[in-house]
Amino acid sequence: MTFHFIGVGGVGMAAVAELLAARGLSVTGSDRAASPNTARLEQAGVTVYVGHDAGHVDPEATIVVSSAIKDSNPELAIARARGQRILHRSEALALAATGLDFVAVAGAHGKTTTSGMLAVALTWAGEDPSYAVGSTLPGGASGARLGDGNAFIAEADESDGSFLNYTPSIEIVTNVEPDHLDHYGDVEAFEQAFVEFAERRVPGGLLIACGDDDGARRLVSAAGGRTWSYGTDGLVPGVEAHVAVTITGPASATLVLVRDGRDMARADLSLAVSGEHMLRNAAAAWAAGLELGVDPGLMAQALGTFTGTGRRFEHKGTIGGVEVIDDYAHHPTEVAATLRAAREQVDGRVLVIFQPHLYSRTKNFAEQFAKALDLADSVVVTGVYGAREEPMPGVDGDLIADRMVRGQFVADMHEAAAMISAEARPGDLIMTMGAGSVTTLTSEILAAL
Template sequence: MSTTGLRTTCADLAGRSFHLVGVGGAGMSVVALLLAERGAQVSGSDAARGRVLESLRARGVRVEVGHDAHHVPAQATVVVSTAIKEDNPELVVARSRGQEVIHRSQALALAAAGRDFVAVAGAHGKTTTSGMLAQALSEAGQDPSFAVGGVVRALGSGARLGSGRAFVAEADESDRSFLNYAPAIELVTNVEPDHLDSYGSTEAFEQAFADFADRLVPGGVLIACSDDPGALRLARRAGQGGARVITFGTGGPGDLPGGELVGEAHVGVEITARRADSTSAVLRRWTAGPAGAQGTEPVDLELALPGDHVVLDAAGAWAAGLELGVGAQEMARALGAFTGTGRRFEDRGEADGVRVVDDYAHHPTEIEALLRTARGVAADRGGRLLVLFQPHLFSRTRAFAERFGAALGRADLVVVAPVYPAREVAEDFPGVSGLTVAEQVPGGRGQYVADREEAAERLARQARRGDLVLTVGAGDVTELADVVLTRLRAREA
């Protein structure tokens, strides 16, 4: 590729100071670690205590609990996310002093300066795909830098500054912050409408991805999933505009709408075996030739995780690895070592014969894919599938209630907890609650419980030996997995 720029060193940010407001968030904590690794003085604050703050302290980041103007160093560049309101006392004092205020994505771009930026985007699948790519490149000896919105289990972190040329980052479309990057490689898992409270329409959402594709550096490449209609439309548009494009998806190029290559190549993936804890597949790269599309020799892929959606993520990561100079067989072997990221089908324990798994899924398509996989795992155990679901955002709950109900209908029993509001307030969404979703679960299998801990207790009381219990959502539902396990252990005693 012709995208490698001048390298920078960890000392680039020495002498600079950064203060991150809301440093305990998944994206912000990663940026804090990367800035610190590049030699900056880093501090931050968050509204509540938690394991993330303790981990940051252990890595040398000065962290305060609560938001207070006194926490902000006068010389610091203040880093915020879209979730930080203008009346936050730390942001207020920074603006009153005339301090530099930048978005989290801009801070991440600073940390990535001088490397080949690989931006992984999509409404869902980007954490798994970016974590998978980061670990595989590490396994292949490339020592990448990475910033992933979850802990890559085998690497023990969601962020690291490596010595290699690649910087793999999860690129957030929710607030258009992915438009602050200038990637050498863009890997798009899907373009399925979400965050419509911000975008307003499907057309506006897709236009943001088109603008993202336009951010590629000269010689860069867009790698897009052809199984997703929105991503395929993006690939066609980018190709027509002169960008390098590679697609990936199930089947060969003849299976694409129109039956022809979109761009310069297509990575086809065929699943050959599905198991409760692993998946086998075959990968092949197709390019245009005089007699039509020509494929390379097939490459076996053995993943240590279940799920068709995970195989698709791996196909995209494999294509990106080839672009970064890793051999086809070597990249497939490296992907086989991936064991997942935190809160993606993460085992939390087993008690009284009930297995408890936690997952971050918070969009209907993600939940459908998760439950399709979980249904197979539950069947292998000879038990039922029980779900504790916490909707994330009132706006998303209102927009997708019917689709949430249909996706959750794959479970035998669903207990819905109150909506996790994040940046929203309930008063702005009258009539929207967890009940909005529970009523949409078919067959009367949805129950709404207005207290989150009681919701966990109710699900635990109904679980029996052999069952698989999932705690699902992007909020603090992950804490309820421990509530379920505690209840099950008490029943064992």
């Protein structure tokens, strides 16, 4: 059987292609440009074409697409004309996980870090899991691997509803905070999708939900079945067990699994990454490890080996006493959590270049973005990275900057990089932030410094 991936260089697509190739299947793919992901795939035995052309498509291949692929793509068009089998990326991922205990990590934010933590910890603990994480792992390792163990860990993408294609044994929901309203229309529809996701569990499957998030607490009430909660705010009514998180430092906490008023498991956690949000993510991963049969103390120790995924508070270099960090935060809650973590780690100022991602998200959350970004000392907001969306009249980065105390709008991101670099002084931290092309600015900033 042959699979052909259209847009194979995307992080999520590359991970699935690598997993299918590891299973011994024939895999080809195409993308508009070469990238580190396509280079890694070629090393894994995947045939990669640069550019999209109908001639790349084997008439017998199963076609794999993401929601980003447009109907006008010539490879998708020829496949449809021939009547070839077409799968969404999530359906192909489910195939790659056949026969394994599927652990699906969902939530508007935190899922990449949480799934990465779980993958790294289970590997260190000797469980040899398979995984598909939407970023590189510590040391630049691939986010995709086919192991010999029983567990398969994957991010479950809610942005287009594709997480409803999975049937997990364990589900982690880090939060149910409104996002992707361009797809869902309203908050009620967004939250209902998570209820449907919870209902996709196998019989006897476990839902692990964050008790510190209002949306996740509502999910627990609506979902039924086996459910554990975790967090700092106390027990969530109706759960089978709760992981109580007592924070003891910027990167440390005590975790206690409580069931029927009794302590069932306990461990002290010390992470290599800082922030309250990181400790919550680790608590979710710890709970999943316990459900998979890992010793509580060993699981906590294993989580301490995690040093972060790519584009999540990723250190890019230090020049002249100025540290440069790249971060993927593109939702107000993520932005605020990342900036609070930065405050704990730097004595100087925090300077940010923020590139809004999606016109709809910018329009819907401009006020919340402004409040979150004002946690920094100085912010330059660039033009919106539209990704799959067409521009909206009157919606750009100034919609956020105009609501800020310490922000300014500079549409061109290269001009923004020059400005922020000139402003920096020894002891400061410069952060590029967003889910789009802003990540490419770090080399410019380091050169300017």
